Amino acid sequence: xxxxxxxxxxxxxxxxxxxxxxxxxxxxxxxxxxxxxxxxxxxxxxxxxxxxxxxxxxxxxxxxxxxxxxxxxxxxxxxxxxxxxxxxxxxxxxxxxxxxxxxxxxxxxxxxxxxxxxxxxxxxxxxxxxxxxxxxxxxxxxxxxxxxxxxxxxxxxxxxxxxxxxxxxxxxxxxxxxxxxxxxxxxxxxxxxxxxxxxxxxxxxxxxxxxxxxxx
Numbered sequence: 001x002x003x004x005x006x007x008x009x010x011x012x013x014x015x016x017x018x019x020x021x022x023x024x025x026x027x028x029x030x031x032x033x034x035x036x037x038x039x040x041x042x043x044x045x046x047x048x049x050x051x052x053x054x055x056x057x058x059x060x061x062x063x064x065x066x067x068x069x070x071x072x073x074x075x076x077x078x079x080x081x082x083x084x085x086x087x088x089x090x091x092x093x094x095x096x097x098x099x100x101x102x103x104x105x106x107x108x109x110x111x112x113x114x115x116x117x118x119x120x121x122x123x124x125x126x127x128x129x130x131x132x133x134x135x136x137x138x139x140x141x142x143x144x145x146x147x148x149x150x151x152x153x154x155x156x157x158x159x160x161x162x163x164x165x166x167x168x169x170x171x172x173x174x175x176x177x178x179x180x181x182x183x184x185x186x187x188x189x190x191x192x193x194x195x196x197x198x199x200x201x202x203x204x205x206x207x208x209x210x211x212x213x214x215x216x
Contacts, residue, residue: 099125103135106142115142133159137169140177149177166197172208179216 065159085196106121122139128133156174159167194205 068209095128096131096187099129099132099135101125102128103138107136110138112143115145118142118144131163133167135169136163137167137173140170140173144173144177147180149181151179166195168198168201168205170199172205176212179212 014022089214102121102125106125108122109115109118119139119142121133122142125135126139136159140152141156143149143152153174154163156170156177160174161171164170171190171194175187177195178184178186178190191205191209195202198205
């Protein structure tokens, strides 16, 4: 049954325990935490001879036997290097001998006008010795005779870029190939450089240039 008493006249709340009082009682019932004793860290003064050990790194001692073995290994290695060098030199001489034979065969074919077979001979020579300028130059001249001017230029460029940048025949054959392709700018550039590198042979160069002009 609902009470008709006005809420503001209801004094029953006075008989209830105060919330503030309850909180205060709870706080009183909580005991203070016990102070935990913290052990101090070991200081430098607490370090004694009993609890501190120093380890000294000892250098490995070299024995006479070890030194002797190292010397033997070094001698064996150097000896092997000398043997390998001698074998490489011997193999190089043999390849040069074979390449020389192919060059002579190529020269013979060139004189007979068999330029295609001459190219084959020079190429086999190059397979044995890849750093011989004369084989590339002779082959480039055969390419010019066969009308394969681009391959002639490739051979000349290899000589000038990899083997001998001042090679006179490479510059002249390169000029001849460009002239045959009607590339006047590249032709003039070749003549300029060959004159620069071989200023003491201008007479020969001029004669070659006149021959080029007469046949092209």
